[in-house]
Amino acid sequence: MPPDTISAGPEALRSHLETLRDLRGRDASAGPPPRLAELKRWQSDRLARTYTDLSAQPRYRQATTFFLEDLYGPKDFSARDAEMLRIYPLLVRTLPATAVETASLAIEVDALSESLDRRTSEALPPGPIHEASYARAYRAASTPAERERQIELIAAVGERLDRLVKKPMVYRTLKLMRTPARLAGLADLQTFLERGFASFREMDGAEEFLATIAARERAIAKALFSSQVPFSA
Structure with missing residues (x-):
């Protein structure tokens, strides 16, 4: 699905933030699925192996780190997401529309990945995770359409960032937002956007x-x- 056909904007951003809140809010009483952290570590190691060649190339090193750690990795952004939802009206007034759209797509990736990870962790058979046990849980917990959507969204975020870094005014505006973003409680979001911009500019x-x-x-x-x-692969 091309990025322009994916819904991104203020209302989509709020919807995805609410989805994440509802998913992670279950942890307050019952705690996360017992094997969720184990699964995320295993997947992170798999991704690192899959993209060793890209991370070894100076042109792609920063972007690979951004992909593995900020977009498709195990990092917990629950505090960032809770703050974004709390001050959502201020957020959409303060950040440029293009930044809000990119953030919306990134949050949708996070929400979908969190849902898939939780279901996969609950479907794991007893014993250590290996390729065979992971494959069984993966098939039991997700559909091809959901996994394709996940890949499409990751590509859409990357394509948006690639277009944005070619617009000097957008990058200058983003840098000017550092202090207002920090004062508004959006430092984590600002860091995410700046890391994405820097890595894609480097490429x-x-x-x-x-x-x-x-x-x-x-x-x-x-x-x-x-x-x-x-x-x-």
Whole structure:
């Protein structure tokens, strides 16, 4: 799905933040699924192995780190998301519309990934996680359409960032927002956007990088749903 056909904007951002709040709000009384942290560590290690070649290239090093840690990794953004939802009206008035749209897509990735991770962790068979046990849980907990949506959203965030970094005025405006964002309680969001901008500026064109990620993740998803083990790309 091209990024322009994906709904992104203030209302979408609020909806995705509320989804994350509802998902993580269950932890207040019952706690997160017992194996969620274990699953996220395992997936993070898998991603690092899959993209070792990209992280070794100076052109793609920063973008790979951003992808693995900020967009598709195990980092817990619950405090950031709670603050964004609390001051949502101020947020959409303060940040440029393009930044709000990019943030909306990133939050949707986070919400979808959180839901998929929780379901997958609950479907894991007893014992340590390995490729075969992960593959069984992956198939039991998700559909091809959901996994394709996840990949599309990741590509959409990257494509938005790639377009934005080519507009000097947007980048200057974002940097000028540092102090207002900190005072408004949006320092984490500001850091996320700046890290994304910096990494994509360093690449000087993200087409190959994003195509590589999409191709590998689709190949892995296809292998997993086809019961192919090992599935590493």
